[in-house]
Amino acid sequence: MHPAPSIILFTTLSGLGFGLLTFLGLGMPGATGFVAFVFFTIAYLLAVGGLLFSTFHLGHPERALKAFSQWRSSWLSREGICAVAALIVMAIYGIGRVFFAEHWGLIGIVGALLSLATVFTTSMIYAQLKTVPRWNMPLTSPLFMAFSITGGALLAGQITLAIPLLIISSGIQVAYWIMGDGRLAASGTNMETATGLGHIGKVKAFEPPHTGDNYLMRELIHVVGRKHASKLRMIALTLGFALPLIFLLLPFGHFFALIAVLCHIAGILTSRWLFFAQAEHVVGLYYGKR
Amino acid sequence: MTTLPKSTEKKLGLVIDLDTCVGCHACVVSCKGWNTENYGAPLSDQNPYGGDPSGTFLNRVHSYEVQPDDGAAQLIHFPKSCLHCEDAPCVTVCPTGASYKRVEDGIVLVNEQDCIGCGLCAWACPYGAREMDAAENVMKKCTLCVDRIYNENLPEEDRQPACVRTCPAGARHFGDLGDENSEVSQLVAERGGFDLMPELGTKPVNQYLPPRPKDTMEEFDILAPYLDPVAKDAGGFLGWLDKALDALPGGAK
Numbered sequence: 001m002h003p004a005p006s007i008i009l010f011t012t013l014s015g016l017g018f019g020l021l022t023f024l025g026l027g028m029p030g031a032t033g034f035v036a037f038v039f040f041t042i043a044y045l046l047a048v049g050g051l052l053f054s055t056f057h058l059g060h061p062e063r064a065l066k067a068f069s070q071w072r073s074s075w076l077s078r079e080g081i082c083a084v085a086a087l088i089v090m091a092i093y094g095i096g097r098v099f100f101a102e103h104w105g106l107i108g109i110v111g112a113l114l115s116l117a118t119v120f121t122t123s124m125i126y127a128q129l130k131t132v133p134r135w136n137m138p139l140t141s142p143l144f145m146a147f148s149i150t151g152g153a154l155l156a157g158q159i160t161l162a163i164p165l166l167i168i169s170s171g172i173q174v175a176y177w178i179m180g181d182g183r184l185a186a187s188g189t190n191m192e193t194a195t196g197l198g199h200i201g202k203v204k205a206f207e208p209p210h211t212g213d214n215y216l217m218r219e220l221i222h223v224v225g226r227k228h229a230s231k232l233r234m235i236a237l238t239l240g241f242a243l244p245l246i247f248l249l250l251p252f253g254h255f256f257a258l259i260a261v262l263c264h265i266a267g268i269l270t271s272r273w274l275f276f277a278q279a280e281h282v283v284g285l286y287y288g289k290r
Numbered sequence: 291m292t293t294l295p296k297s298t299e300k301k302l303g304l305v306i307d308l309d310t311c312v313g314c315h316a317c318v319v320s321c322k323g324w325n326t327e328n329y330g331a332p333l334s335d336q337n338p339y340g341g342d343p344s345g346t347f348l349n350r351v352h353s354y355e356v357q358p359d360d361g362a363a364q365l366i367h368f369p370k371s372c373l374h375c376e377d378a379p380c381v382t383v384c385p386t387g388a389s390y391k392r393v394e395d396g397i398v399l400v401n402e403q404d405c406i407g408c409g410l411c412a413w414a415c416p417y418g419a420r421e422m423d424a425a426e427n428v429m430k431k432c433t434l435c436v437d438r439i440y441n442e443n444l445p446e447e448d449r450q451p452a453c454v455r456t457c458p459a460g461a462r463h464f465g466d467l468g469d470e471n472s473e474v475s476q477l478v479a480e481r482g483g484f485d486l487m488p489e490l491g492t493k494p495v496n497q498y499l500p501p502r503p504k505d506t507m508e509e510f511d512i513l514a515p516y517l518d519p520v521a522k523d524a525g526g527f528l529g530w531l532d533k534a535l536d537a538l539p540g541g542a543k
Contacts, residue, residue, distance in 0.1 A: 001413075059407015059427025066404055067385035070292045076410055077385035130379065130490050131416045188489050189416075191354075195368060196484045196498055197308075201358035206365060209318070209350035212343045215421040219412060282487065283418040286352055286370065 001132065002222045003276035006056040011122060012272050014050025014083070015144060016265065017043050018115040019152025021090050024097075025112030028158055032101040040094040042155065044087070051083060075128055079121035086114035119148040126275075133183035134279045139176045146172045147268055154261050159248055166248075166264075170241035173271060177233060184280050184290065194285040205288025220281035221289050232274055240267020292384045294377065298396035301468030302434055303374050303495035304454065305477055309502045310461035313353055313367030317453035317462060321349040321371070321432075324452035329437045330402045334425035346423045348372070348432040349453055366501055369462070371453070372419035372432035373486065373494035374398050380411035380420060380431075388429075396468070396495060397436055402428045416487050417494075439464075467495050 020043040023029075024036075031039060055061040068084075070077040090111035096102040123144035126135040146169040153162040191205075192198025240263070247260035280290045325348055326332040335345035349371040357363045374391075378398050381389045388404035389411055391397070400411075405428040412420040412429065420431045435451035438444060448455060454462040465474035474497075477483070483497035524532055 057408065059409075059422060060405065063386065063404065063406045066387070067406060067408075070385050070387050073293045073382040074385045076383065076408065080385065125383075125410070128383070129414055131414060189487055193487050193489060194416075195354055195366075196486055196500065197354060197356050197366060200356045200364065200501065202356065204355045204357065205352070206355040207353040209347075209352050214344055214350075215346065215424070216412070216418040219409065219422075220418070281413070282416045282490075286418060 001276045001279040001281055002219050003273050004057055006053045008269060008272045008276065010050045010054035010057070011144070012050070012265070012268050013046045013053065014048075015119055015122070015148040016151040016155060016268075017045070017047025017050060018083075018086065018118050019148035019150070020155040021047060021086065021115040021152070022112045022149065023152045023156035023158060025090060025093060025108040025110075025115065027103055027105070027108060028156055028161075030103065032097050034098075036094070036097040039156070040090075040098065043090075047083070047087065075121055075124040079118060079125060082114055082118040082121050086111060086118050089114055116145065116148075119144055131282050132279045133187040133189070133282070134180040135275075136187075137179060137183060139172065139179055143172055143176045147271075151261075151264060151268065154244065154257075154264055157257065159257075163245065163248055166241045166245050170237060173237065173240075180278070184282075187282075189282050189285065191285045191288070194282065205286075208287055216283055217287065221284040221287060222277055223289060224277075226278060229274060229278055232270055236267050236270040236274065238267070239263050240271060243267075292381050292387050292389055294381055294391055295393045298376075298391070298393055298468070300395040300466045301374075301376070301495045302395045302397055302439070302465070303467045303474075303497070304371070304434075304451070305463040305465070305467075305474045305483060305497045305499060306369055307461040307463070307481075307499040308366055308368065309499060310459050311351075311367045311369060312459050312461070313351060313365075314458065315351050316456050316458060317369055318347060318349050318351055320452040320456035322347060324435060324438070325430075325433070329433050330400075331423055331426035331428055331430065333430060334423055336424050344424070346421050346430050348419075348421070348430060350418075361504065361506075364501065364504070369453075370417060370419070370486075371496075372398060372434075373417055373492070373496040374432075374434065376493035376495060377491060379414040379416075379490075379492060383410045383414045385410070397434045398431065399433055399436065400429050400431055402426075405429050416490050416492065434464075467497065 024039055024043060055064060058064060067077055067080050071081055089107060093104055093107045093111050096104045120141060123141040127140035130136050150165040150169040153165050191203040195203050197203050243263040244260035247256045250256050284290045322333055333346040337343050338345065349369060352368040352370060354366050354368055355363050356366055374396055378391055381391050381398060386404045386406055388401045390399060407422060407427040409422055412422060420429050423430050438451060439449050441449060450464045454464045463474050463477060465472045467475055469475060478497045481499040483499050485494050486498065
């Protein structure tokens, strides 16, 4: 799949933002006044900023409001509704914390749950697609949720929680890669089932439909980035999990915490780039590619 | 509404005969022509006369080489367009309701006024049947020429999809695949029509007819056994050269 920068930034940043909102909604940290204002501002910049990046991916962003209508069948529509609901509920909760020094606990818990639900709906947009076997598996949602909660814990300064979360997330990441590598072969979809010509013999692409490329090839068949996949996986693990862990285990300081957060974000961006670049869409089989 | 109808009154679709298709791409050209001038946004081209031409097509013809275990390889031309699936994954993922499957005839269409151009339906389609138009930024797909098949302003023989009407080989057939007695259904039953990627559970309406088995040539010359090669071992200069080259390092033993 084409690793579009707008979608990579969107899923990474709003994942972090909704992760932070989850912790804020649960009162971790329970700061009020100006400190709470700073936390909520960071969370909203990430969550809303990410959502804005996602609109760059749209052909007609001016019609985006229509995307709230099909929640009965569409995970993308559900994501939009969850995101707006989470942002509204958490805004009400944030006003209490910032201006009235009040913890409206129930509103915070509802906001936290909606924030988590938003990340889940994002993950299901990918996990539902049978056409991309590497995404269509049970670990896709845990991967998105774990990254969001871990990043949220780091941003919220929950060091004691962040340390085990970093370890768990890196484990899910490694398992996702190992399972994902065998998914296309295990799916049973190949050039023979794609063309239905397997009963005659081995199928090979002889000539593509056109001499040039097309939308399908640009969007769904991305093979360039796979060359360095194993190196990029090591970079993602090092930046995303190992380095933040080391910085957190050093004597606590805001400087080290900031470096840990920045390293983590860079690592998650690398992982998310691989999430797209390595994903094989079955339509590639019609072009003799994968 | 992007939930799928439980059933449709008709299942209009195509039957494509891979035995007959000669790979002339006439269906591609007629499809592009009709659908650029009629329903919805035109099918644009980018840089059509330059070094990197690209464009939107609703129908593309691939060519495959199939190598049997024994016997000669076969070249099979393979036209591919929207299969108007009964369980169309492209419809249910649409966040705006722009994509829908019609109850009356099962045709899958896009309401271009509602399309936000997110591209998720193209991701959900295993067949590459949907393409985002780079000029209009809306999703384009085969309409089964919905503006021809019911069009009473056209002569009756033209009330079928442009690709079917134009095919010079008669490799494309249009009809109701939900009706067991229709000509297309009987053709599918007779020739063993099949689904593409059946394991994905999309239940395509369009069916493909397999290439017929190739003839095998019988031995017809009663003198053939007497026509074995006369000289099995080369003698003379060529025989010496053969042995000398074999004796060199790396030669056949």
